[in-house]
Amino acid sequence: MIEKLPNDPPITPELIDEHGITPDEYKHLLEILGREPSYTELGIFSVMWSEHCSYKNSRKQLKKFPTTGEKVLVKAGDENAGVIDIGDGWAVSFKVESHNHPSALEPFQGAATGVGGILRDIFTMGARPVINMNCLRFGRPDSHAVRHLVDGVVGGIAHYGNCMGIPTIGGDIYFDETYETNCLVNAFSLGVMRHEELQKGCATGLGNPVFYVGAATGRDGIHGATFASEELTEESEAKKSSVQVGDPFMEKLLLEACLELFQTDHIVGIQDMGAAGLTCSTCETASRGGSGVEIDVALVPQRETGMTPYEILLSESQERMLVIVKKGREDAVQKIFEKWDLHAEEVGIVNEDGLMRVKFNGKIVAEIPAAKIADDAPIYDPPTKKPAYIDEVQKWKLDELPENKNYEEILAKLLAEPTIASKEIVYKRYDHMVRTGTVVLPGSDSAVFWLREADKYLALSGDCNGRYCYLNPKEGAKIAVAESARNIVCSGGEPLALTDCLNYGNPNKPEIYWQFVESIDGLCEACDAFSTPVTGGNVSLYNENPSGAIDPTPLIVMVGQIANQRDITTQWFKNEDDLVYIIDGLQEDELMGVGGSEYLRRIHNLKTGNAPVMDLKREKAAQDCCLKAIREGIINSAHDCSEGGLAVTIAEACFTSPSNMVTQTDKHIGAKIDLTELFAKYKRRDAALFGEQQSRIVVTINHTDEWKLKMIASNHKVSAWKIGKVGGDKLEIIAGGNKIIDAKVNDLEKIWKSALPNLFE
Amino acid sequence: MKNKKIGVVVFPGSNCDYDCYTAAKNIINCDVDYIWHKDANPGEFDAIIIPGGFSYGDYLRCGAVARLSPVMNVVSEHAEKGKLVIGICNGFQILCESGLLPGALYMNKKLDFICEYTNIKVEQTDSPFTSLCKKDQVLNIPIAHGEGQYTARKDVLDMLENDGRIAFRYCSPDGEVTDETNPNGSRKNIAGIFNEKRNVLGMMPHPERAVDKKLGSTDGRFLIKAIGEWICK
Structure with a gap:
């Protein structure tokens, strides 16, 4: 009774x-x-x-x-977090979860408890959490309110993770108007255990x-x-x-x-x-x-x-x-x-x-x-309706865009763009070295961690470009998975599985639900292409305020395994006279990746175009080629082309690595790049330089390994273009005999490094 | 190194205990045991490491509660006998709070937690911890703290200087000690100090994080190895 x-x-x-x-x-x-x-x-x-x-x-x-696969020990939805086998009786349990609403209201505690919550999900599985990451989305940092949010969220994450003694080794941050009053705080944690310790x-x-x-x-x-x-x-x-x-x-x-x-x-x-x-x-x-x-x-x-x-x-x-x-x-x-x-x-x-x-x-x-x-x-199947804006943006043509020929100025602007600029001031506030396993410090394509207990190497990457997903939810979602897998591969790893945090607006609005369903379909296609099951995650809906919903943001954190220590690869140019190549999956992209790009958004103030094309077969081929070349031992550096396009990718590869040895910080290494051949193929130079065409990786090799790389590329049916040579202290980009970019690496790096400190300090 | 034993103190909230344990075990071939903070009779040790972390959550003040733990009497007695004690990061804060070392550690000058590699210059080689270093040698060792600004009264700072009790100072890769190379605003760029007999060392940088080649610097080995050689003398 x-x-x-x-x-x-x-x-x-x-x-x-x-x-x-x-x-x-x-x-x-x-x-x-x-x-x-x-x-x-x-x-x-x-x-x-x-x-x-x-x-x-x-x-x-x-x-x-x-959700299944030979390495899946506990699958999505069965327990608090999924569990994946990493060999020799060891397993990892990991998950990403949102704490968006609490962080929007009370950034410090909201973010801190987000970290706390995900940690409990992991250790309740029997695993000891050893890695934290977080993916954050904020409005533009020129407003005081946004800076307050960033400071609170970063402070909260640092407070919780540092005290727990779990290194926060990576993640990503985007600054875009769409997140102005609805910031996203997605916290990830990974723990390690013996199979028999599973709870x-x-x-x-x-x-x-x-x-x-x-x-x-x-x-x-x-x-x-x-x-x-x-x-x-x-x-x-x-x-x-x-x-x-x-x-x-x-x-x-x-x-x-x-x-x-x-x-x-x-x-x-x-x-x-x-x-x-x-x-x-x-x-x-x-x-x-x-x-x-x-x-x-x-x-x-x-x-x-x-x-x-x-x-x-x-x-x-x-x-x-x-x-x-x-x-x-x-x-x-x-x-x-x-x-x-x-x-x-x-x-x-x-x-x-x-x-x-x-x-x-x-x-x-x-x-x-x-x-x-x-x-x-109750289970609902809300109605969907393709939003009116979709056809409008997708019919946008590159011809509508006047070509801006101040390439060097554009490069400098993009390097200072908060989404692209160095995030050092953020990750310095996180203890990213405790537990002594951080092999690659934050700042490269993936975080690389040595699980001392198991003597295994993991690579981890969190990705999602919400703007792509706004323009084309399906392609955008595919890109999120593809890019995180590409980042793992660039670090020398093989993607194992992923966890996702699906951030959207109000699902009761048919347009929003359409975005949701489309992007789920995209995620599924991409997971199949890379054989990476989803091990769990979370859904955060209602990220919306009276002025509208956020761009759909299906955030992915991919976990990969690096088979051998010698395969660990970073994005930075290493040796004078190394040759610079692009491994290119050759996506047939009419807009050359300009749709939804940072270039279009920040230089031309346009949020339009179709998202970059993502043919998963071509993407997979490019990744397989890169991983094969890394395992053959011929790759000295590998950096995936993403926000900011090829020019930003090459510039970042010139910068100093956030090295584990401060004694090396004076080393700057430039490159001499000749894009005549590339420009002959693409009609627009701005698009070739700053378009975010997918399935591209900039690698460097020793000149004696050229034939090996070409052979591996042809075996994988992808293209390997030679575009230049590492060396000197300048980044020079030449086309048809003319220097179109000629800048000191030191100066570019200063722009890239000081952008966030200038805004926040 | 039979019969030699190193203890790593574990407070609730310690979080570099595992790293210190592993580094000591791998570098010094001797027994390493954890010492639980409530243990008033853990037996004899040749060296005790007080690791970093957030003992008792660092609520109230860093190290202020930890110093009241039963194990701190053990540490004091052990130090009085001339045996070795090294406090790293939160361990340094606890040693200052408990009076085994002078001075205090304030919030970093910029108020935020900082995790990064730093260079520190070895000021004294005449100690059990630095005997394998050369004078003025620059060590590349990371820091990770929110409260690492070393502060003391002027007379104490002068005394530390005059008695050669400053163990390390933050410096440039070439060993220049300047304001720019001072990550947290410490007086005199102090990164570590000794007690009078130099058998107790407190330092903010984490030598246990710089012992593995695959992670970068191995300069922390100079210190940990020296402890091993000293206790086996």
Whole structure:
């Protein structure tokens, strides 16, 4: 018998609506319960059926993803994060997750708890987190509000990651008007474990005690999950209490205690309390275990007085875990948590009636079939409609653009463009060297990390160009996957699998949902092309405000493995007299990659054109060629062509590497590039220099290896063009005997390096 | 190196303990054990490393709570016997808080956390930690801290200078000590100091992060190797 608590409000249509439950959903709820819900139960349904927890608007689309593969040990959706085999009994678990809404309102805590949340997802799998990355999207940094956001978000990430002792080794940042009031904060973490250390998030075994571990519960973050499933408006400011506050020190204790616990066989399951807190963790563990869970929330450690069951269940206080302990091992478990000065309270037991039963001082306040609420959430298939702007932008022709012939000036402007400029001032604030495995410091195409425990090398890259996805969601999504794979390959690795964070506007608008569906299709095609399954991730919808939605941003973090240390390759030119080649998949792109480019956007102030063409076969061939050449040992540097086009790619390769030895910082190395041949093929010089045509990699080789590279290229049916030679202290680009760019590397580097400090310091 | 033992202190929130353990184990062929902060009787050690991290979350003030841990009595007694103690980063802050070293570490001049490679100049080679370095040798060792600005009263700074207790100073690759080469605003560019007997060293840069060729510099080996040779004398 459900007891009504004295202060519970009556269940009215208004109250139901306030909980974000539609009339149809309420009908479904009544069917499940067979009676009117209590106030507490209404709260439970509201969070479990929010987009954030139930993926009700996206689930049908997400099912399209390829999720299996011979290296997949735990696939997407089965547990908190996917797990991939990396050989010799070792595995990695990784995932990217958004914390956009909280970061927009309270950047420091929003970003910090984003990091904290993703870390718990990883160590709850049994893995020790060893790598953090983050992909950030902000508005233009000339506004004070944006700079405030950037500073807060970066500070929050640094605060949490540095304290946890997990290196933040890479990621990416874009600055574009589309993210002006809806910044994106997507945090990634990867952990390493032995296969046998894998933990499950399930509650089994009749009578096994359920423990609550970690920080005490407060009123912070109540309705965080529902809040993340709405558009941001001015009223959102008033919802600031929905933002949780992070305590990385507590999380560090929790991490160490849990890892110590995993070395024993005292537990049957563990689940972190993330979105929807205690509610979600109890429902999910019970549902996965095919069991029920009974808890008394009065036993939950609380840091505020007078909390109701509703508040305790819905709180999103951070740094908490639910642990299902084997009966009889309670004391042993207590002892481990005591060692780390943590709360570990027995709050309930596993039962076999399939119910999530919540008591408050012995009185039953909620009783819901666990599997029904976790898995029987409503699923929608929202209507789609191709937005009117699509045809408009896609019919844009290059002829409409006057050619700007001040190439050197354009190059300088692009190098100072915040999206392209050096991000040193950001990554310097992150401890990126702790755990002594960062082989390639932040700044190259991929982050490269040596997993000391397993003696394996990983390459990681996060990518997505939202502007491409706006112009052509399908091609843009394909490019996101292709580029992250290309970055892995440029570092000498082979792509293994990826995790995605799908950031969009309001899915109830058919145009937005069209973008969503199109880009999912693009992602699926690309995943198939590179044989990289999706291991999980998250969906962030409602990234929109009264002035419109963000550009669709299906962000990808690809994880690759580098087979041998000698294959590790960076983007920087190394030796005088090395030859510079382009490995080119020869995409047939009418716009030569100018559509959606930084050149078009920042120099001509146009957001138009079709996204660059991405024929996945050609892309794969270019990548295979590059990887083969790296493995043959002939590649001295490899840098993928992306934002800013060929000219920016070559300039960046001239710059000093953020070396692990400061003693080398004086070394600048230039190049003499002759693009006469390339210009003969392409009618527009500006497009050849700054277009973002895909499937291109700038590599350098020793002149004795030319024939080898040509042979490998012809075997892969891609082109390898010789474009010049490394050397000197200038970047010279020549066409038809005329110097069209002639600049000191030192000067270009200064522009590139000082752009963000000038804006932020 | 039988029967020689190095201890790595673990506070709640230490996070360079694993790196220090691994570096010591790989470079010095002796036993290395973790020492839990609540352990008042961990036995005898020949050298103790207090690693970096955020002990007790660095709430209140860096190192301020850690100094009250039972293990700090062990560290003090160990130091009094003339045995070696090296505090790195948060370890340096704890040694200052506990009075084993003078001075304090403030927020970096620019207020932000900084992680980067720095050059430090070896000022003294007459110590158990720097005996394998040459005078004025420049070591390439990274820093990673938010509060590393070394500060002390003027008389203390003069005393450190006059008694040769400044172990390292931030410098250029050529060994020039200037304001530009000072990453955090430390007085006199100080990156590390000794106690009076020079058996206790505190330093902000992380030698344990500069021991592996595949990660770049191996200059940290000079210090860790020297500790090994000293305890085996």
